[in-house]
Amino acid sequence: MTSIQQTIVDELHTLRDVLRWATSQFSAADLFYGHGNTDAFNEALQLILHSLHLPATEFPELFADARLTHAEKHAIADLIERRITDRVPVPYLTHEAWFA
DSSP states (O other): OOHHHHHHHHHOOBHHHHHHHHHHHHHHTTOOOOSSOOSHHHHHHHHHHHHTTOOTTSOOGGGTTOBOOHHHHHHHHHHHHHHHHSOOOHHHHHTOOOOO
16 A cells, blocks of 8 residues: 555545645645646545545535545545546546536
8 A cells, every 4th residue: 555545544534634635735746737627625626526426516515524434535545646646637537527
Protein backbone atom coordinates (compact mmCIF):
# COMPACT_ATOMS: atom_id res chain seq x y z
CA MET A 1 0.00 0.00 0.00
CA THR A 2 1.33 3.45 -0.89
CA SER A 3 1.60 6.31 1.60
CA ILE A 4 -1.44 8.02 0.06
CA GLN A 5 -3.52 4.86 0.39
CA GLN A 6 -2.19 4.21 3.90
CA THR A 7 -3.10 7.71 5.07
CA ILE A 8 -6.62 7.55 3.68
CA VAL A 9 -7.38 4.06 4.99
CA ASP A 10 -5.77 4.44 8.43
CA GLU A 11 -6.19 8.09 9.38
CA LEU A 12 -9.22 9.53 7.58
CA HIS A 13 -12.72 8.46 8.51
CA THR A 14 -15.38 10.74 7.04
CA LEU A 15 -16.20 12.38 3.73
CA ARG A 16 -15.24 15.71 5.30
CA ASP A 17 -11.85 14.30 6.40
CA VAL A 18 -11.03 12.93 2.95
CA LEU A 19 -12.19 16.05 1.12
CA ARG A 20 -10.09 18.36 3.30
CA TRP A 21 -7.02 16.12 2.99
CA ALA A 22 -7.37 15.63 -0.77
CA THR A 23 -7.79 19.38 -1.30
CA SER A 24 -4.54 20.00 0.59
CA GLN A 25 -2.71 17.25 -1.30
CA PHE A 26 -3.93 18.51 -4.69
CA SER A 27 -2.80 22.05 -3.82
CA ALA A 28 0.61 20.81 -2.70
CA ALA A 29 1.00 18.75 -5.89
CA ASP A 30 0.59 21.88 -8.04
CA LEU A 31 -1.91 20.19 -10.36
CA PHE A 32 -3.40 21.78 -13.48
CA TYR A 33 -7.17 22.38 -13.32
CA GLY A 34 -8.11 23.07 -16.92
CA HIS A 35 -10.57 20.25 -17.51
CA GLY A 36 -13.73 21.66 -15.94
CA ASN A 37 -12.67 22.55 -12.41
CA THR A 38 -10.76 25.65 -11.42
CA ASP A 39 -9.33 24.72 -8.03
CA ALA A 40 -8.19 21.88 -5.78
CA PHE A 41 -11.39 21.82 -3.69
CA ASN A 42 -13.77 21.31 -6.62
CA GLU A 43 -11.40 18.82 -8.23
CA ALA A 44 -11.26 16.75 -5.04
CA LEU A 45 -15.01 17.06 -4.50
CA GLN A 46 -15.85 15.78 -7.98
CA LEU A 47 -13.43 12.87 -7.70
CA ILE A 48 -14.56 11.80 -4.23
CA LEU A 49 -18.29 12.10 -4.93
CA HIS A 50 -17.85 10.08 -8.09
CA SER A 51 -16.11 7.36 -6.06
CA LEU A 52 -19.05 7.27 -3.65
CA HIS A 53 -21.68 7.25 -6.42
CA LEU A 54 -23.11 10.54 -5.16
CA PRO A 55 -24.22 13.44 -7.38
CA ALA A 56 -21.27 15.71 -8.07
CA THR A 57 -23.31 18.89 -8.17
CA GLU A 58 -22.67 20.13 -4.62
CA PHE A 59 -21.20 19.08 -1.30
CA PRO A 60 -23.65 16.68 0.41
CA GLU A 61 -23.71 18.21 3.90
CA LEU A 62 -26.01 15.39 5.04
CA PHE A 63 -23.20 12.85 4.50
CA ALA A 64 -20.23 15.05 5.47
CA ASP A 65 -19.60 13.32 8.78
CA ALA A 66 -20.67 9.82 7.74
CA ARG A 67 -17.92 7.26 8.23
CA LEU A 68 -16.54 5.73 5.05
CA THR A 69 -16.18 1.97 4.62
CA HIS A 70 -12.80 0.37 3.90
CA ALA A 71 -13.94 -0.36 0.34
CA GLU A 72 -14.94 3.29 -0.18
CA LYS A 73 -11.62 4.51 1.23
CA HIS A 74 -9.67 2.21 -1.09
CA ALA A 75 -11.67 3.36 -4.14
CA ILE A 76 -11.11 7.01 -3.24
CA ALA A 77 -7.42 6.43 -2.49
CA ASP A 78 -6.85 4.81 -5.87
CA LEU A 79 -8.30 7.78 -7.75
CA ILE A 80 -6.55 10.39 -5.60
CA GLU A 81 -3.25 8.61 -6.06
CA ARG A 82 -3.67 8.45 -9.85
CA ARG A 83 -4.60 12.14 -9.94
CA ILE A 84 -1.51 13.17 -7.95
CA THR A 85 1.12 10.64 -9.03
CA ASP A 86 0.18 10.11 -12.68
CA ARG A 87 -1.40 13.58 -13.06
CA VAL A 88 -4.42 12.07 -14.82
CA PRO A 89 -7.20 14.70 -15.19
CA VAL A 90 -10.39 14.03 -13.24
CA PRO A 91 -12.59 13.63 -16.36
CA TYR A 92 -10.28 10.84 -17.52
CA LEU A 93 -10.56 9.13 -14.13
CA THR A 94 -14.35 9.49 -13.82
CA HIS A 95 -15.24 9.25 -17.52
CA GLU A 96 -17.42 12.33 -16.97
CA ALA A 97 -16.93 15.88 -18.18
CA TRP A 98 -18.89 18.94 -17.07
CA PHE A 99 -19.56 21.75 -19.52
CA ALA A 100 -20.77 25.25 -18.73
